Amino acid sequence: MSVHGPIAGAQRGIMASLSEDDFSCPVCQEIFKNPVVLSCSHSFCKGCLQQFWRTKKTQECPVCRRRSSRDDPPVSLVIGSLRLCLFYGRYGRLN
Ligand SMILES: [Zn+2]
Numbered sequence: 405m406s407v408h409g410p411i412a413g414a415q416r417g418i419m420a421s422l423s424e425d426d427f428s429c430p431v432c433q434e435i436f437k438n439p440v441v442l443s444c445s446h447s448f449c450k451g452c453l454q455q456f457w458r459t460k461k462t463q464e465c466p467v468c469r470r471r472s473s474r475d476d477p478p479v480s481l482v483i484g485s486l487r488l489c490l491f492y493g494r495y496g497r498l499n
């Protein structure tokens with residue numbers, strides 16, 4: 405089984421063109437590994453999130469404590485959306 409798919413390749417390409425600060429996991433402070441995004445739009449490494457959930461015995465966001473109804477968070481394919489969130493967070497909303 406290979407870990408090198410089109411998705412992994414795309415993520416590597418996107419990450420290479422952006423600064424590390426924009427893509428660090430709030431749990432481990434490292435660049436996301438297998439980034440997943442929760443319904444509250446916070447992103448984490450899949451491994452970090454699952455470990456956090458195991459430890460807490462509840463499926464809540466490590467940042468905002470919002471409960472997730474899913475036990476298998478969707479993989480963040482469009483990691484660029486995270487950058488958009490940061491952009492709007494800094495400069496305010498469009499409307
Ligand atoms: Zn992490």
Ligand SMILES: [Zn+2]
Nearest residue numbers: 444446465468
């Ligand atoms: Zn959250």
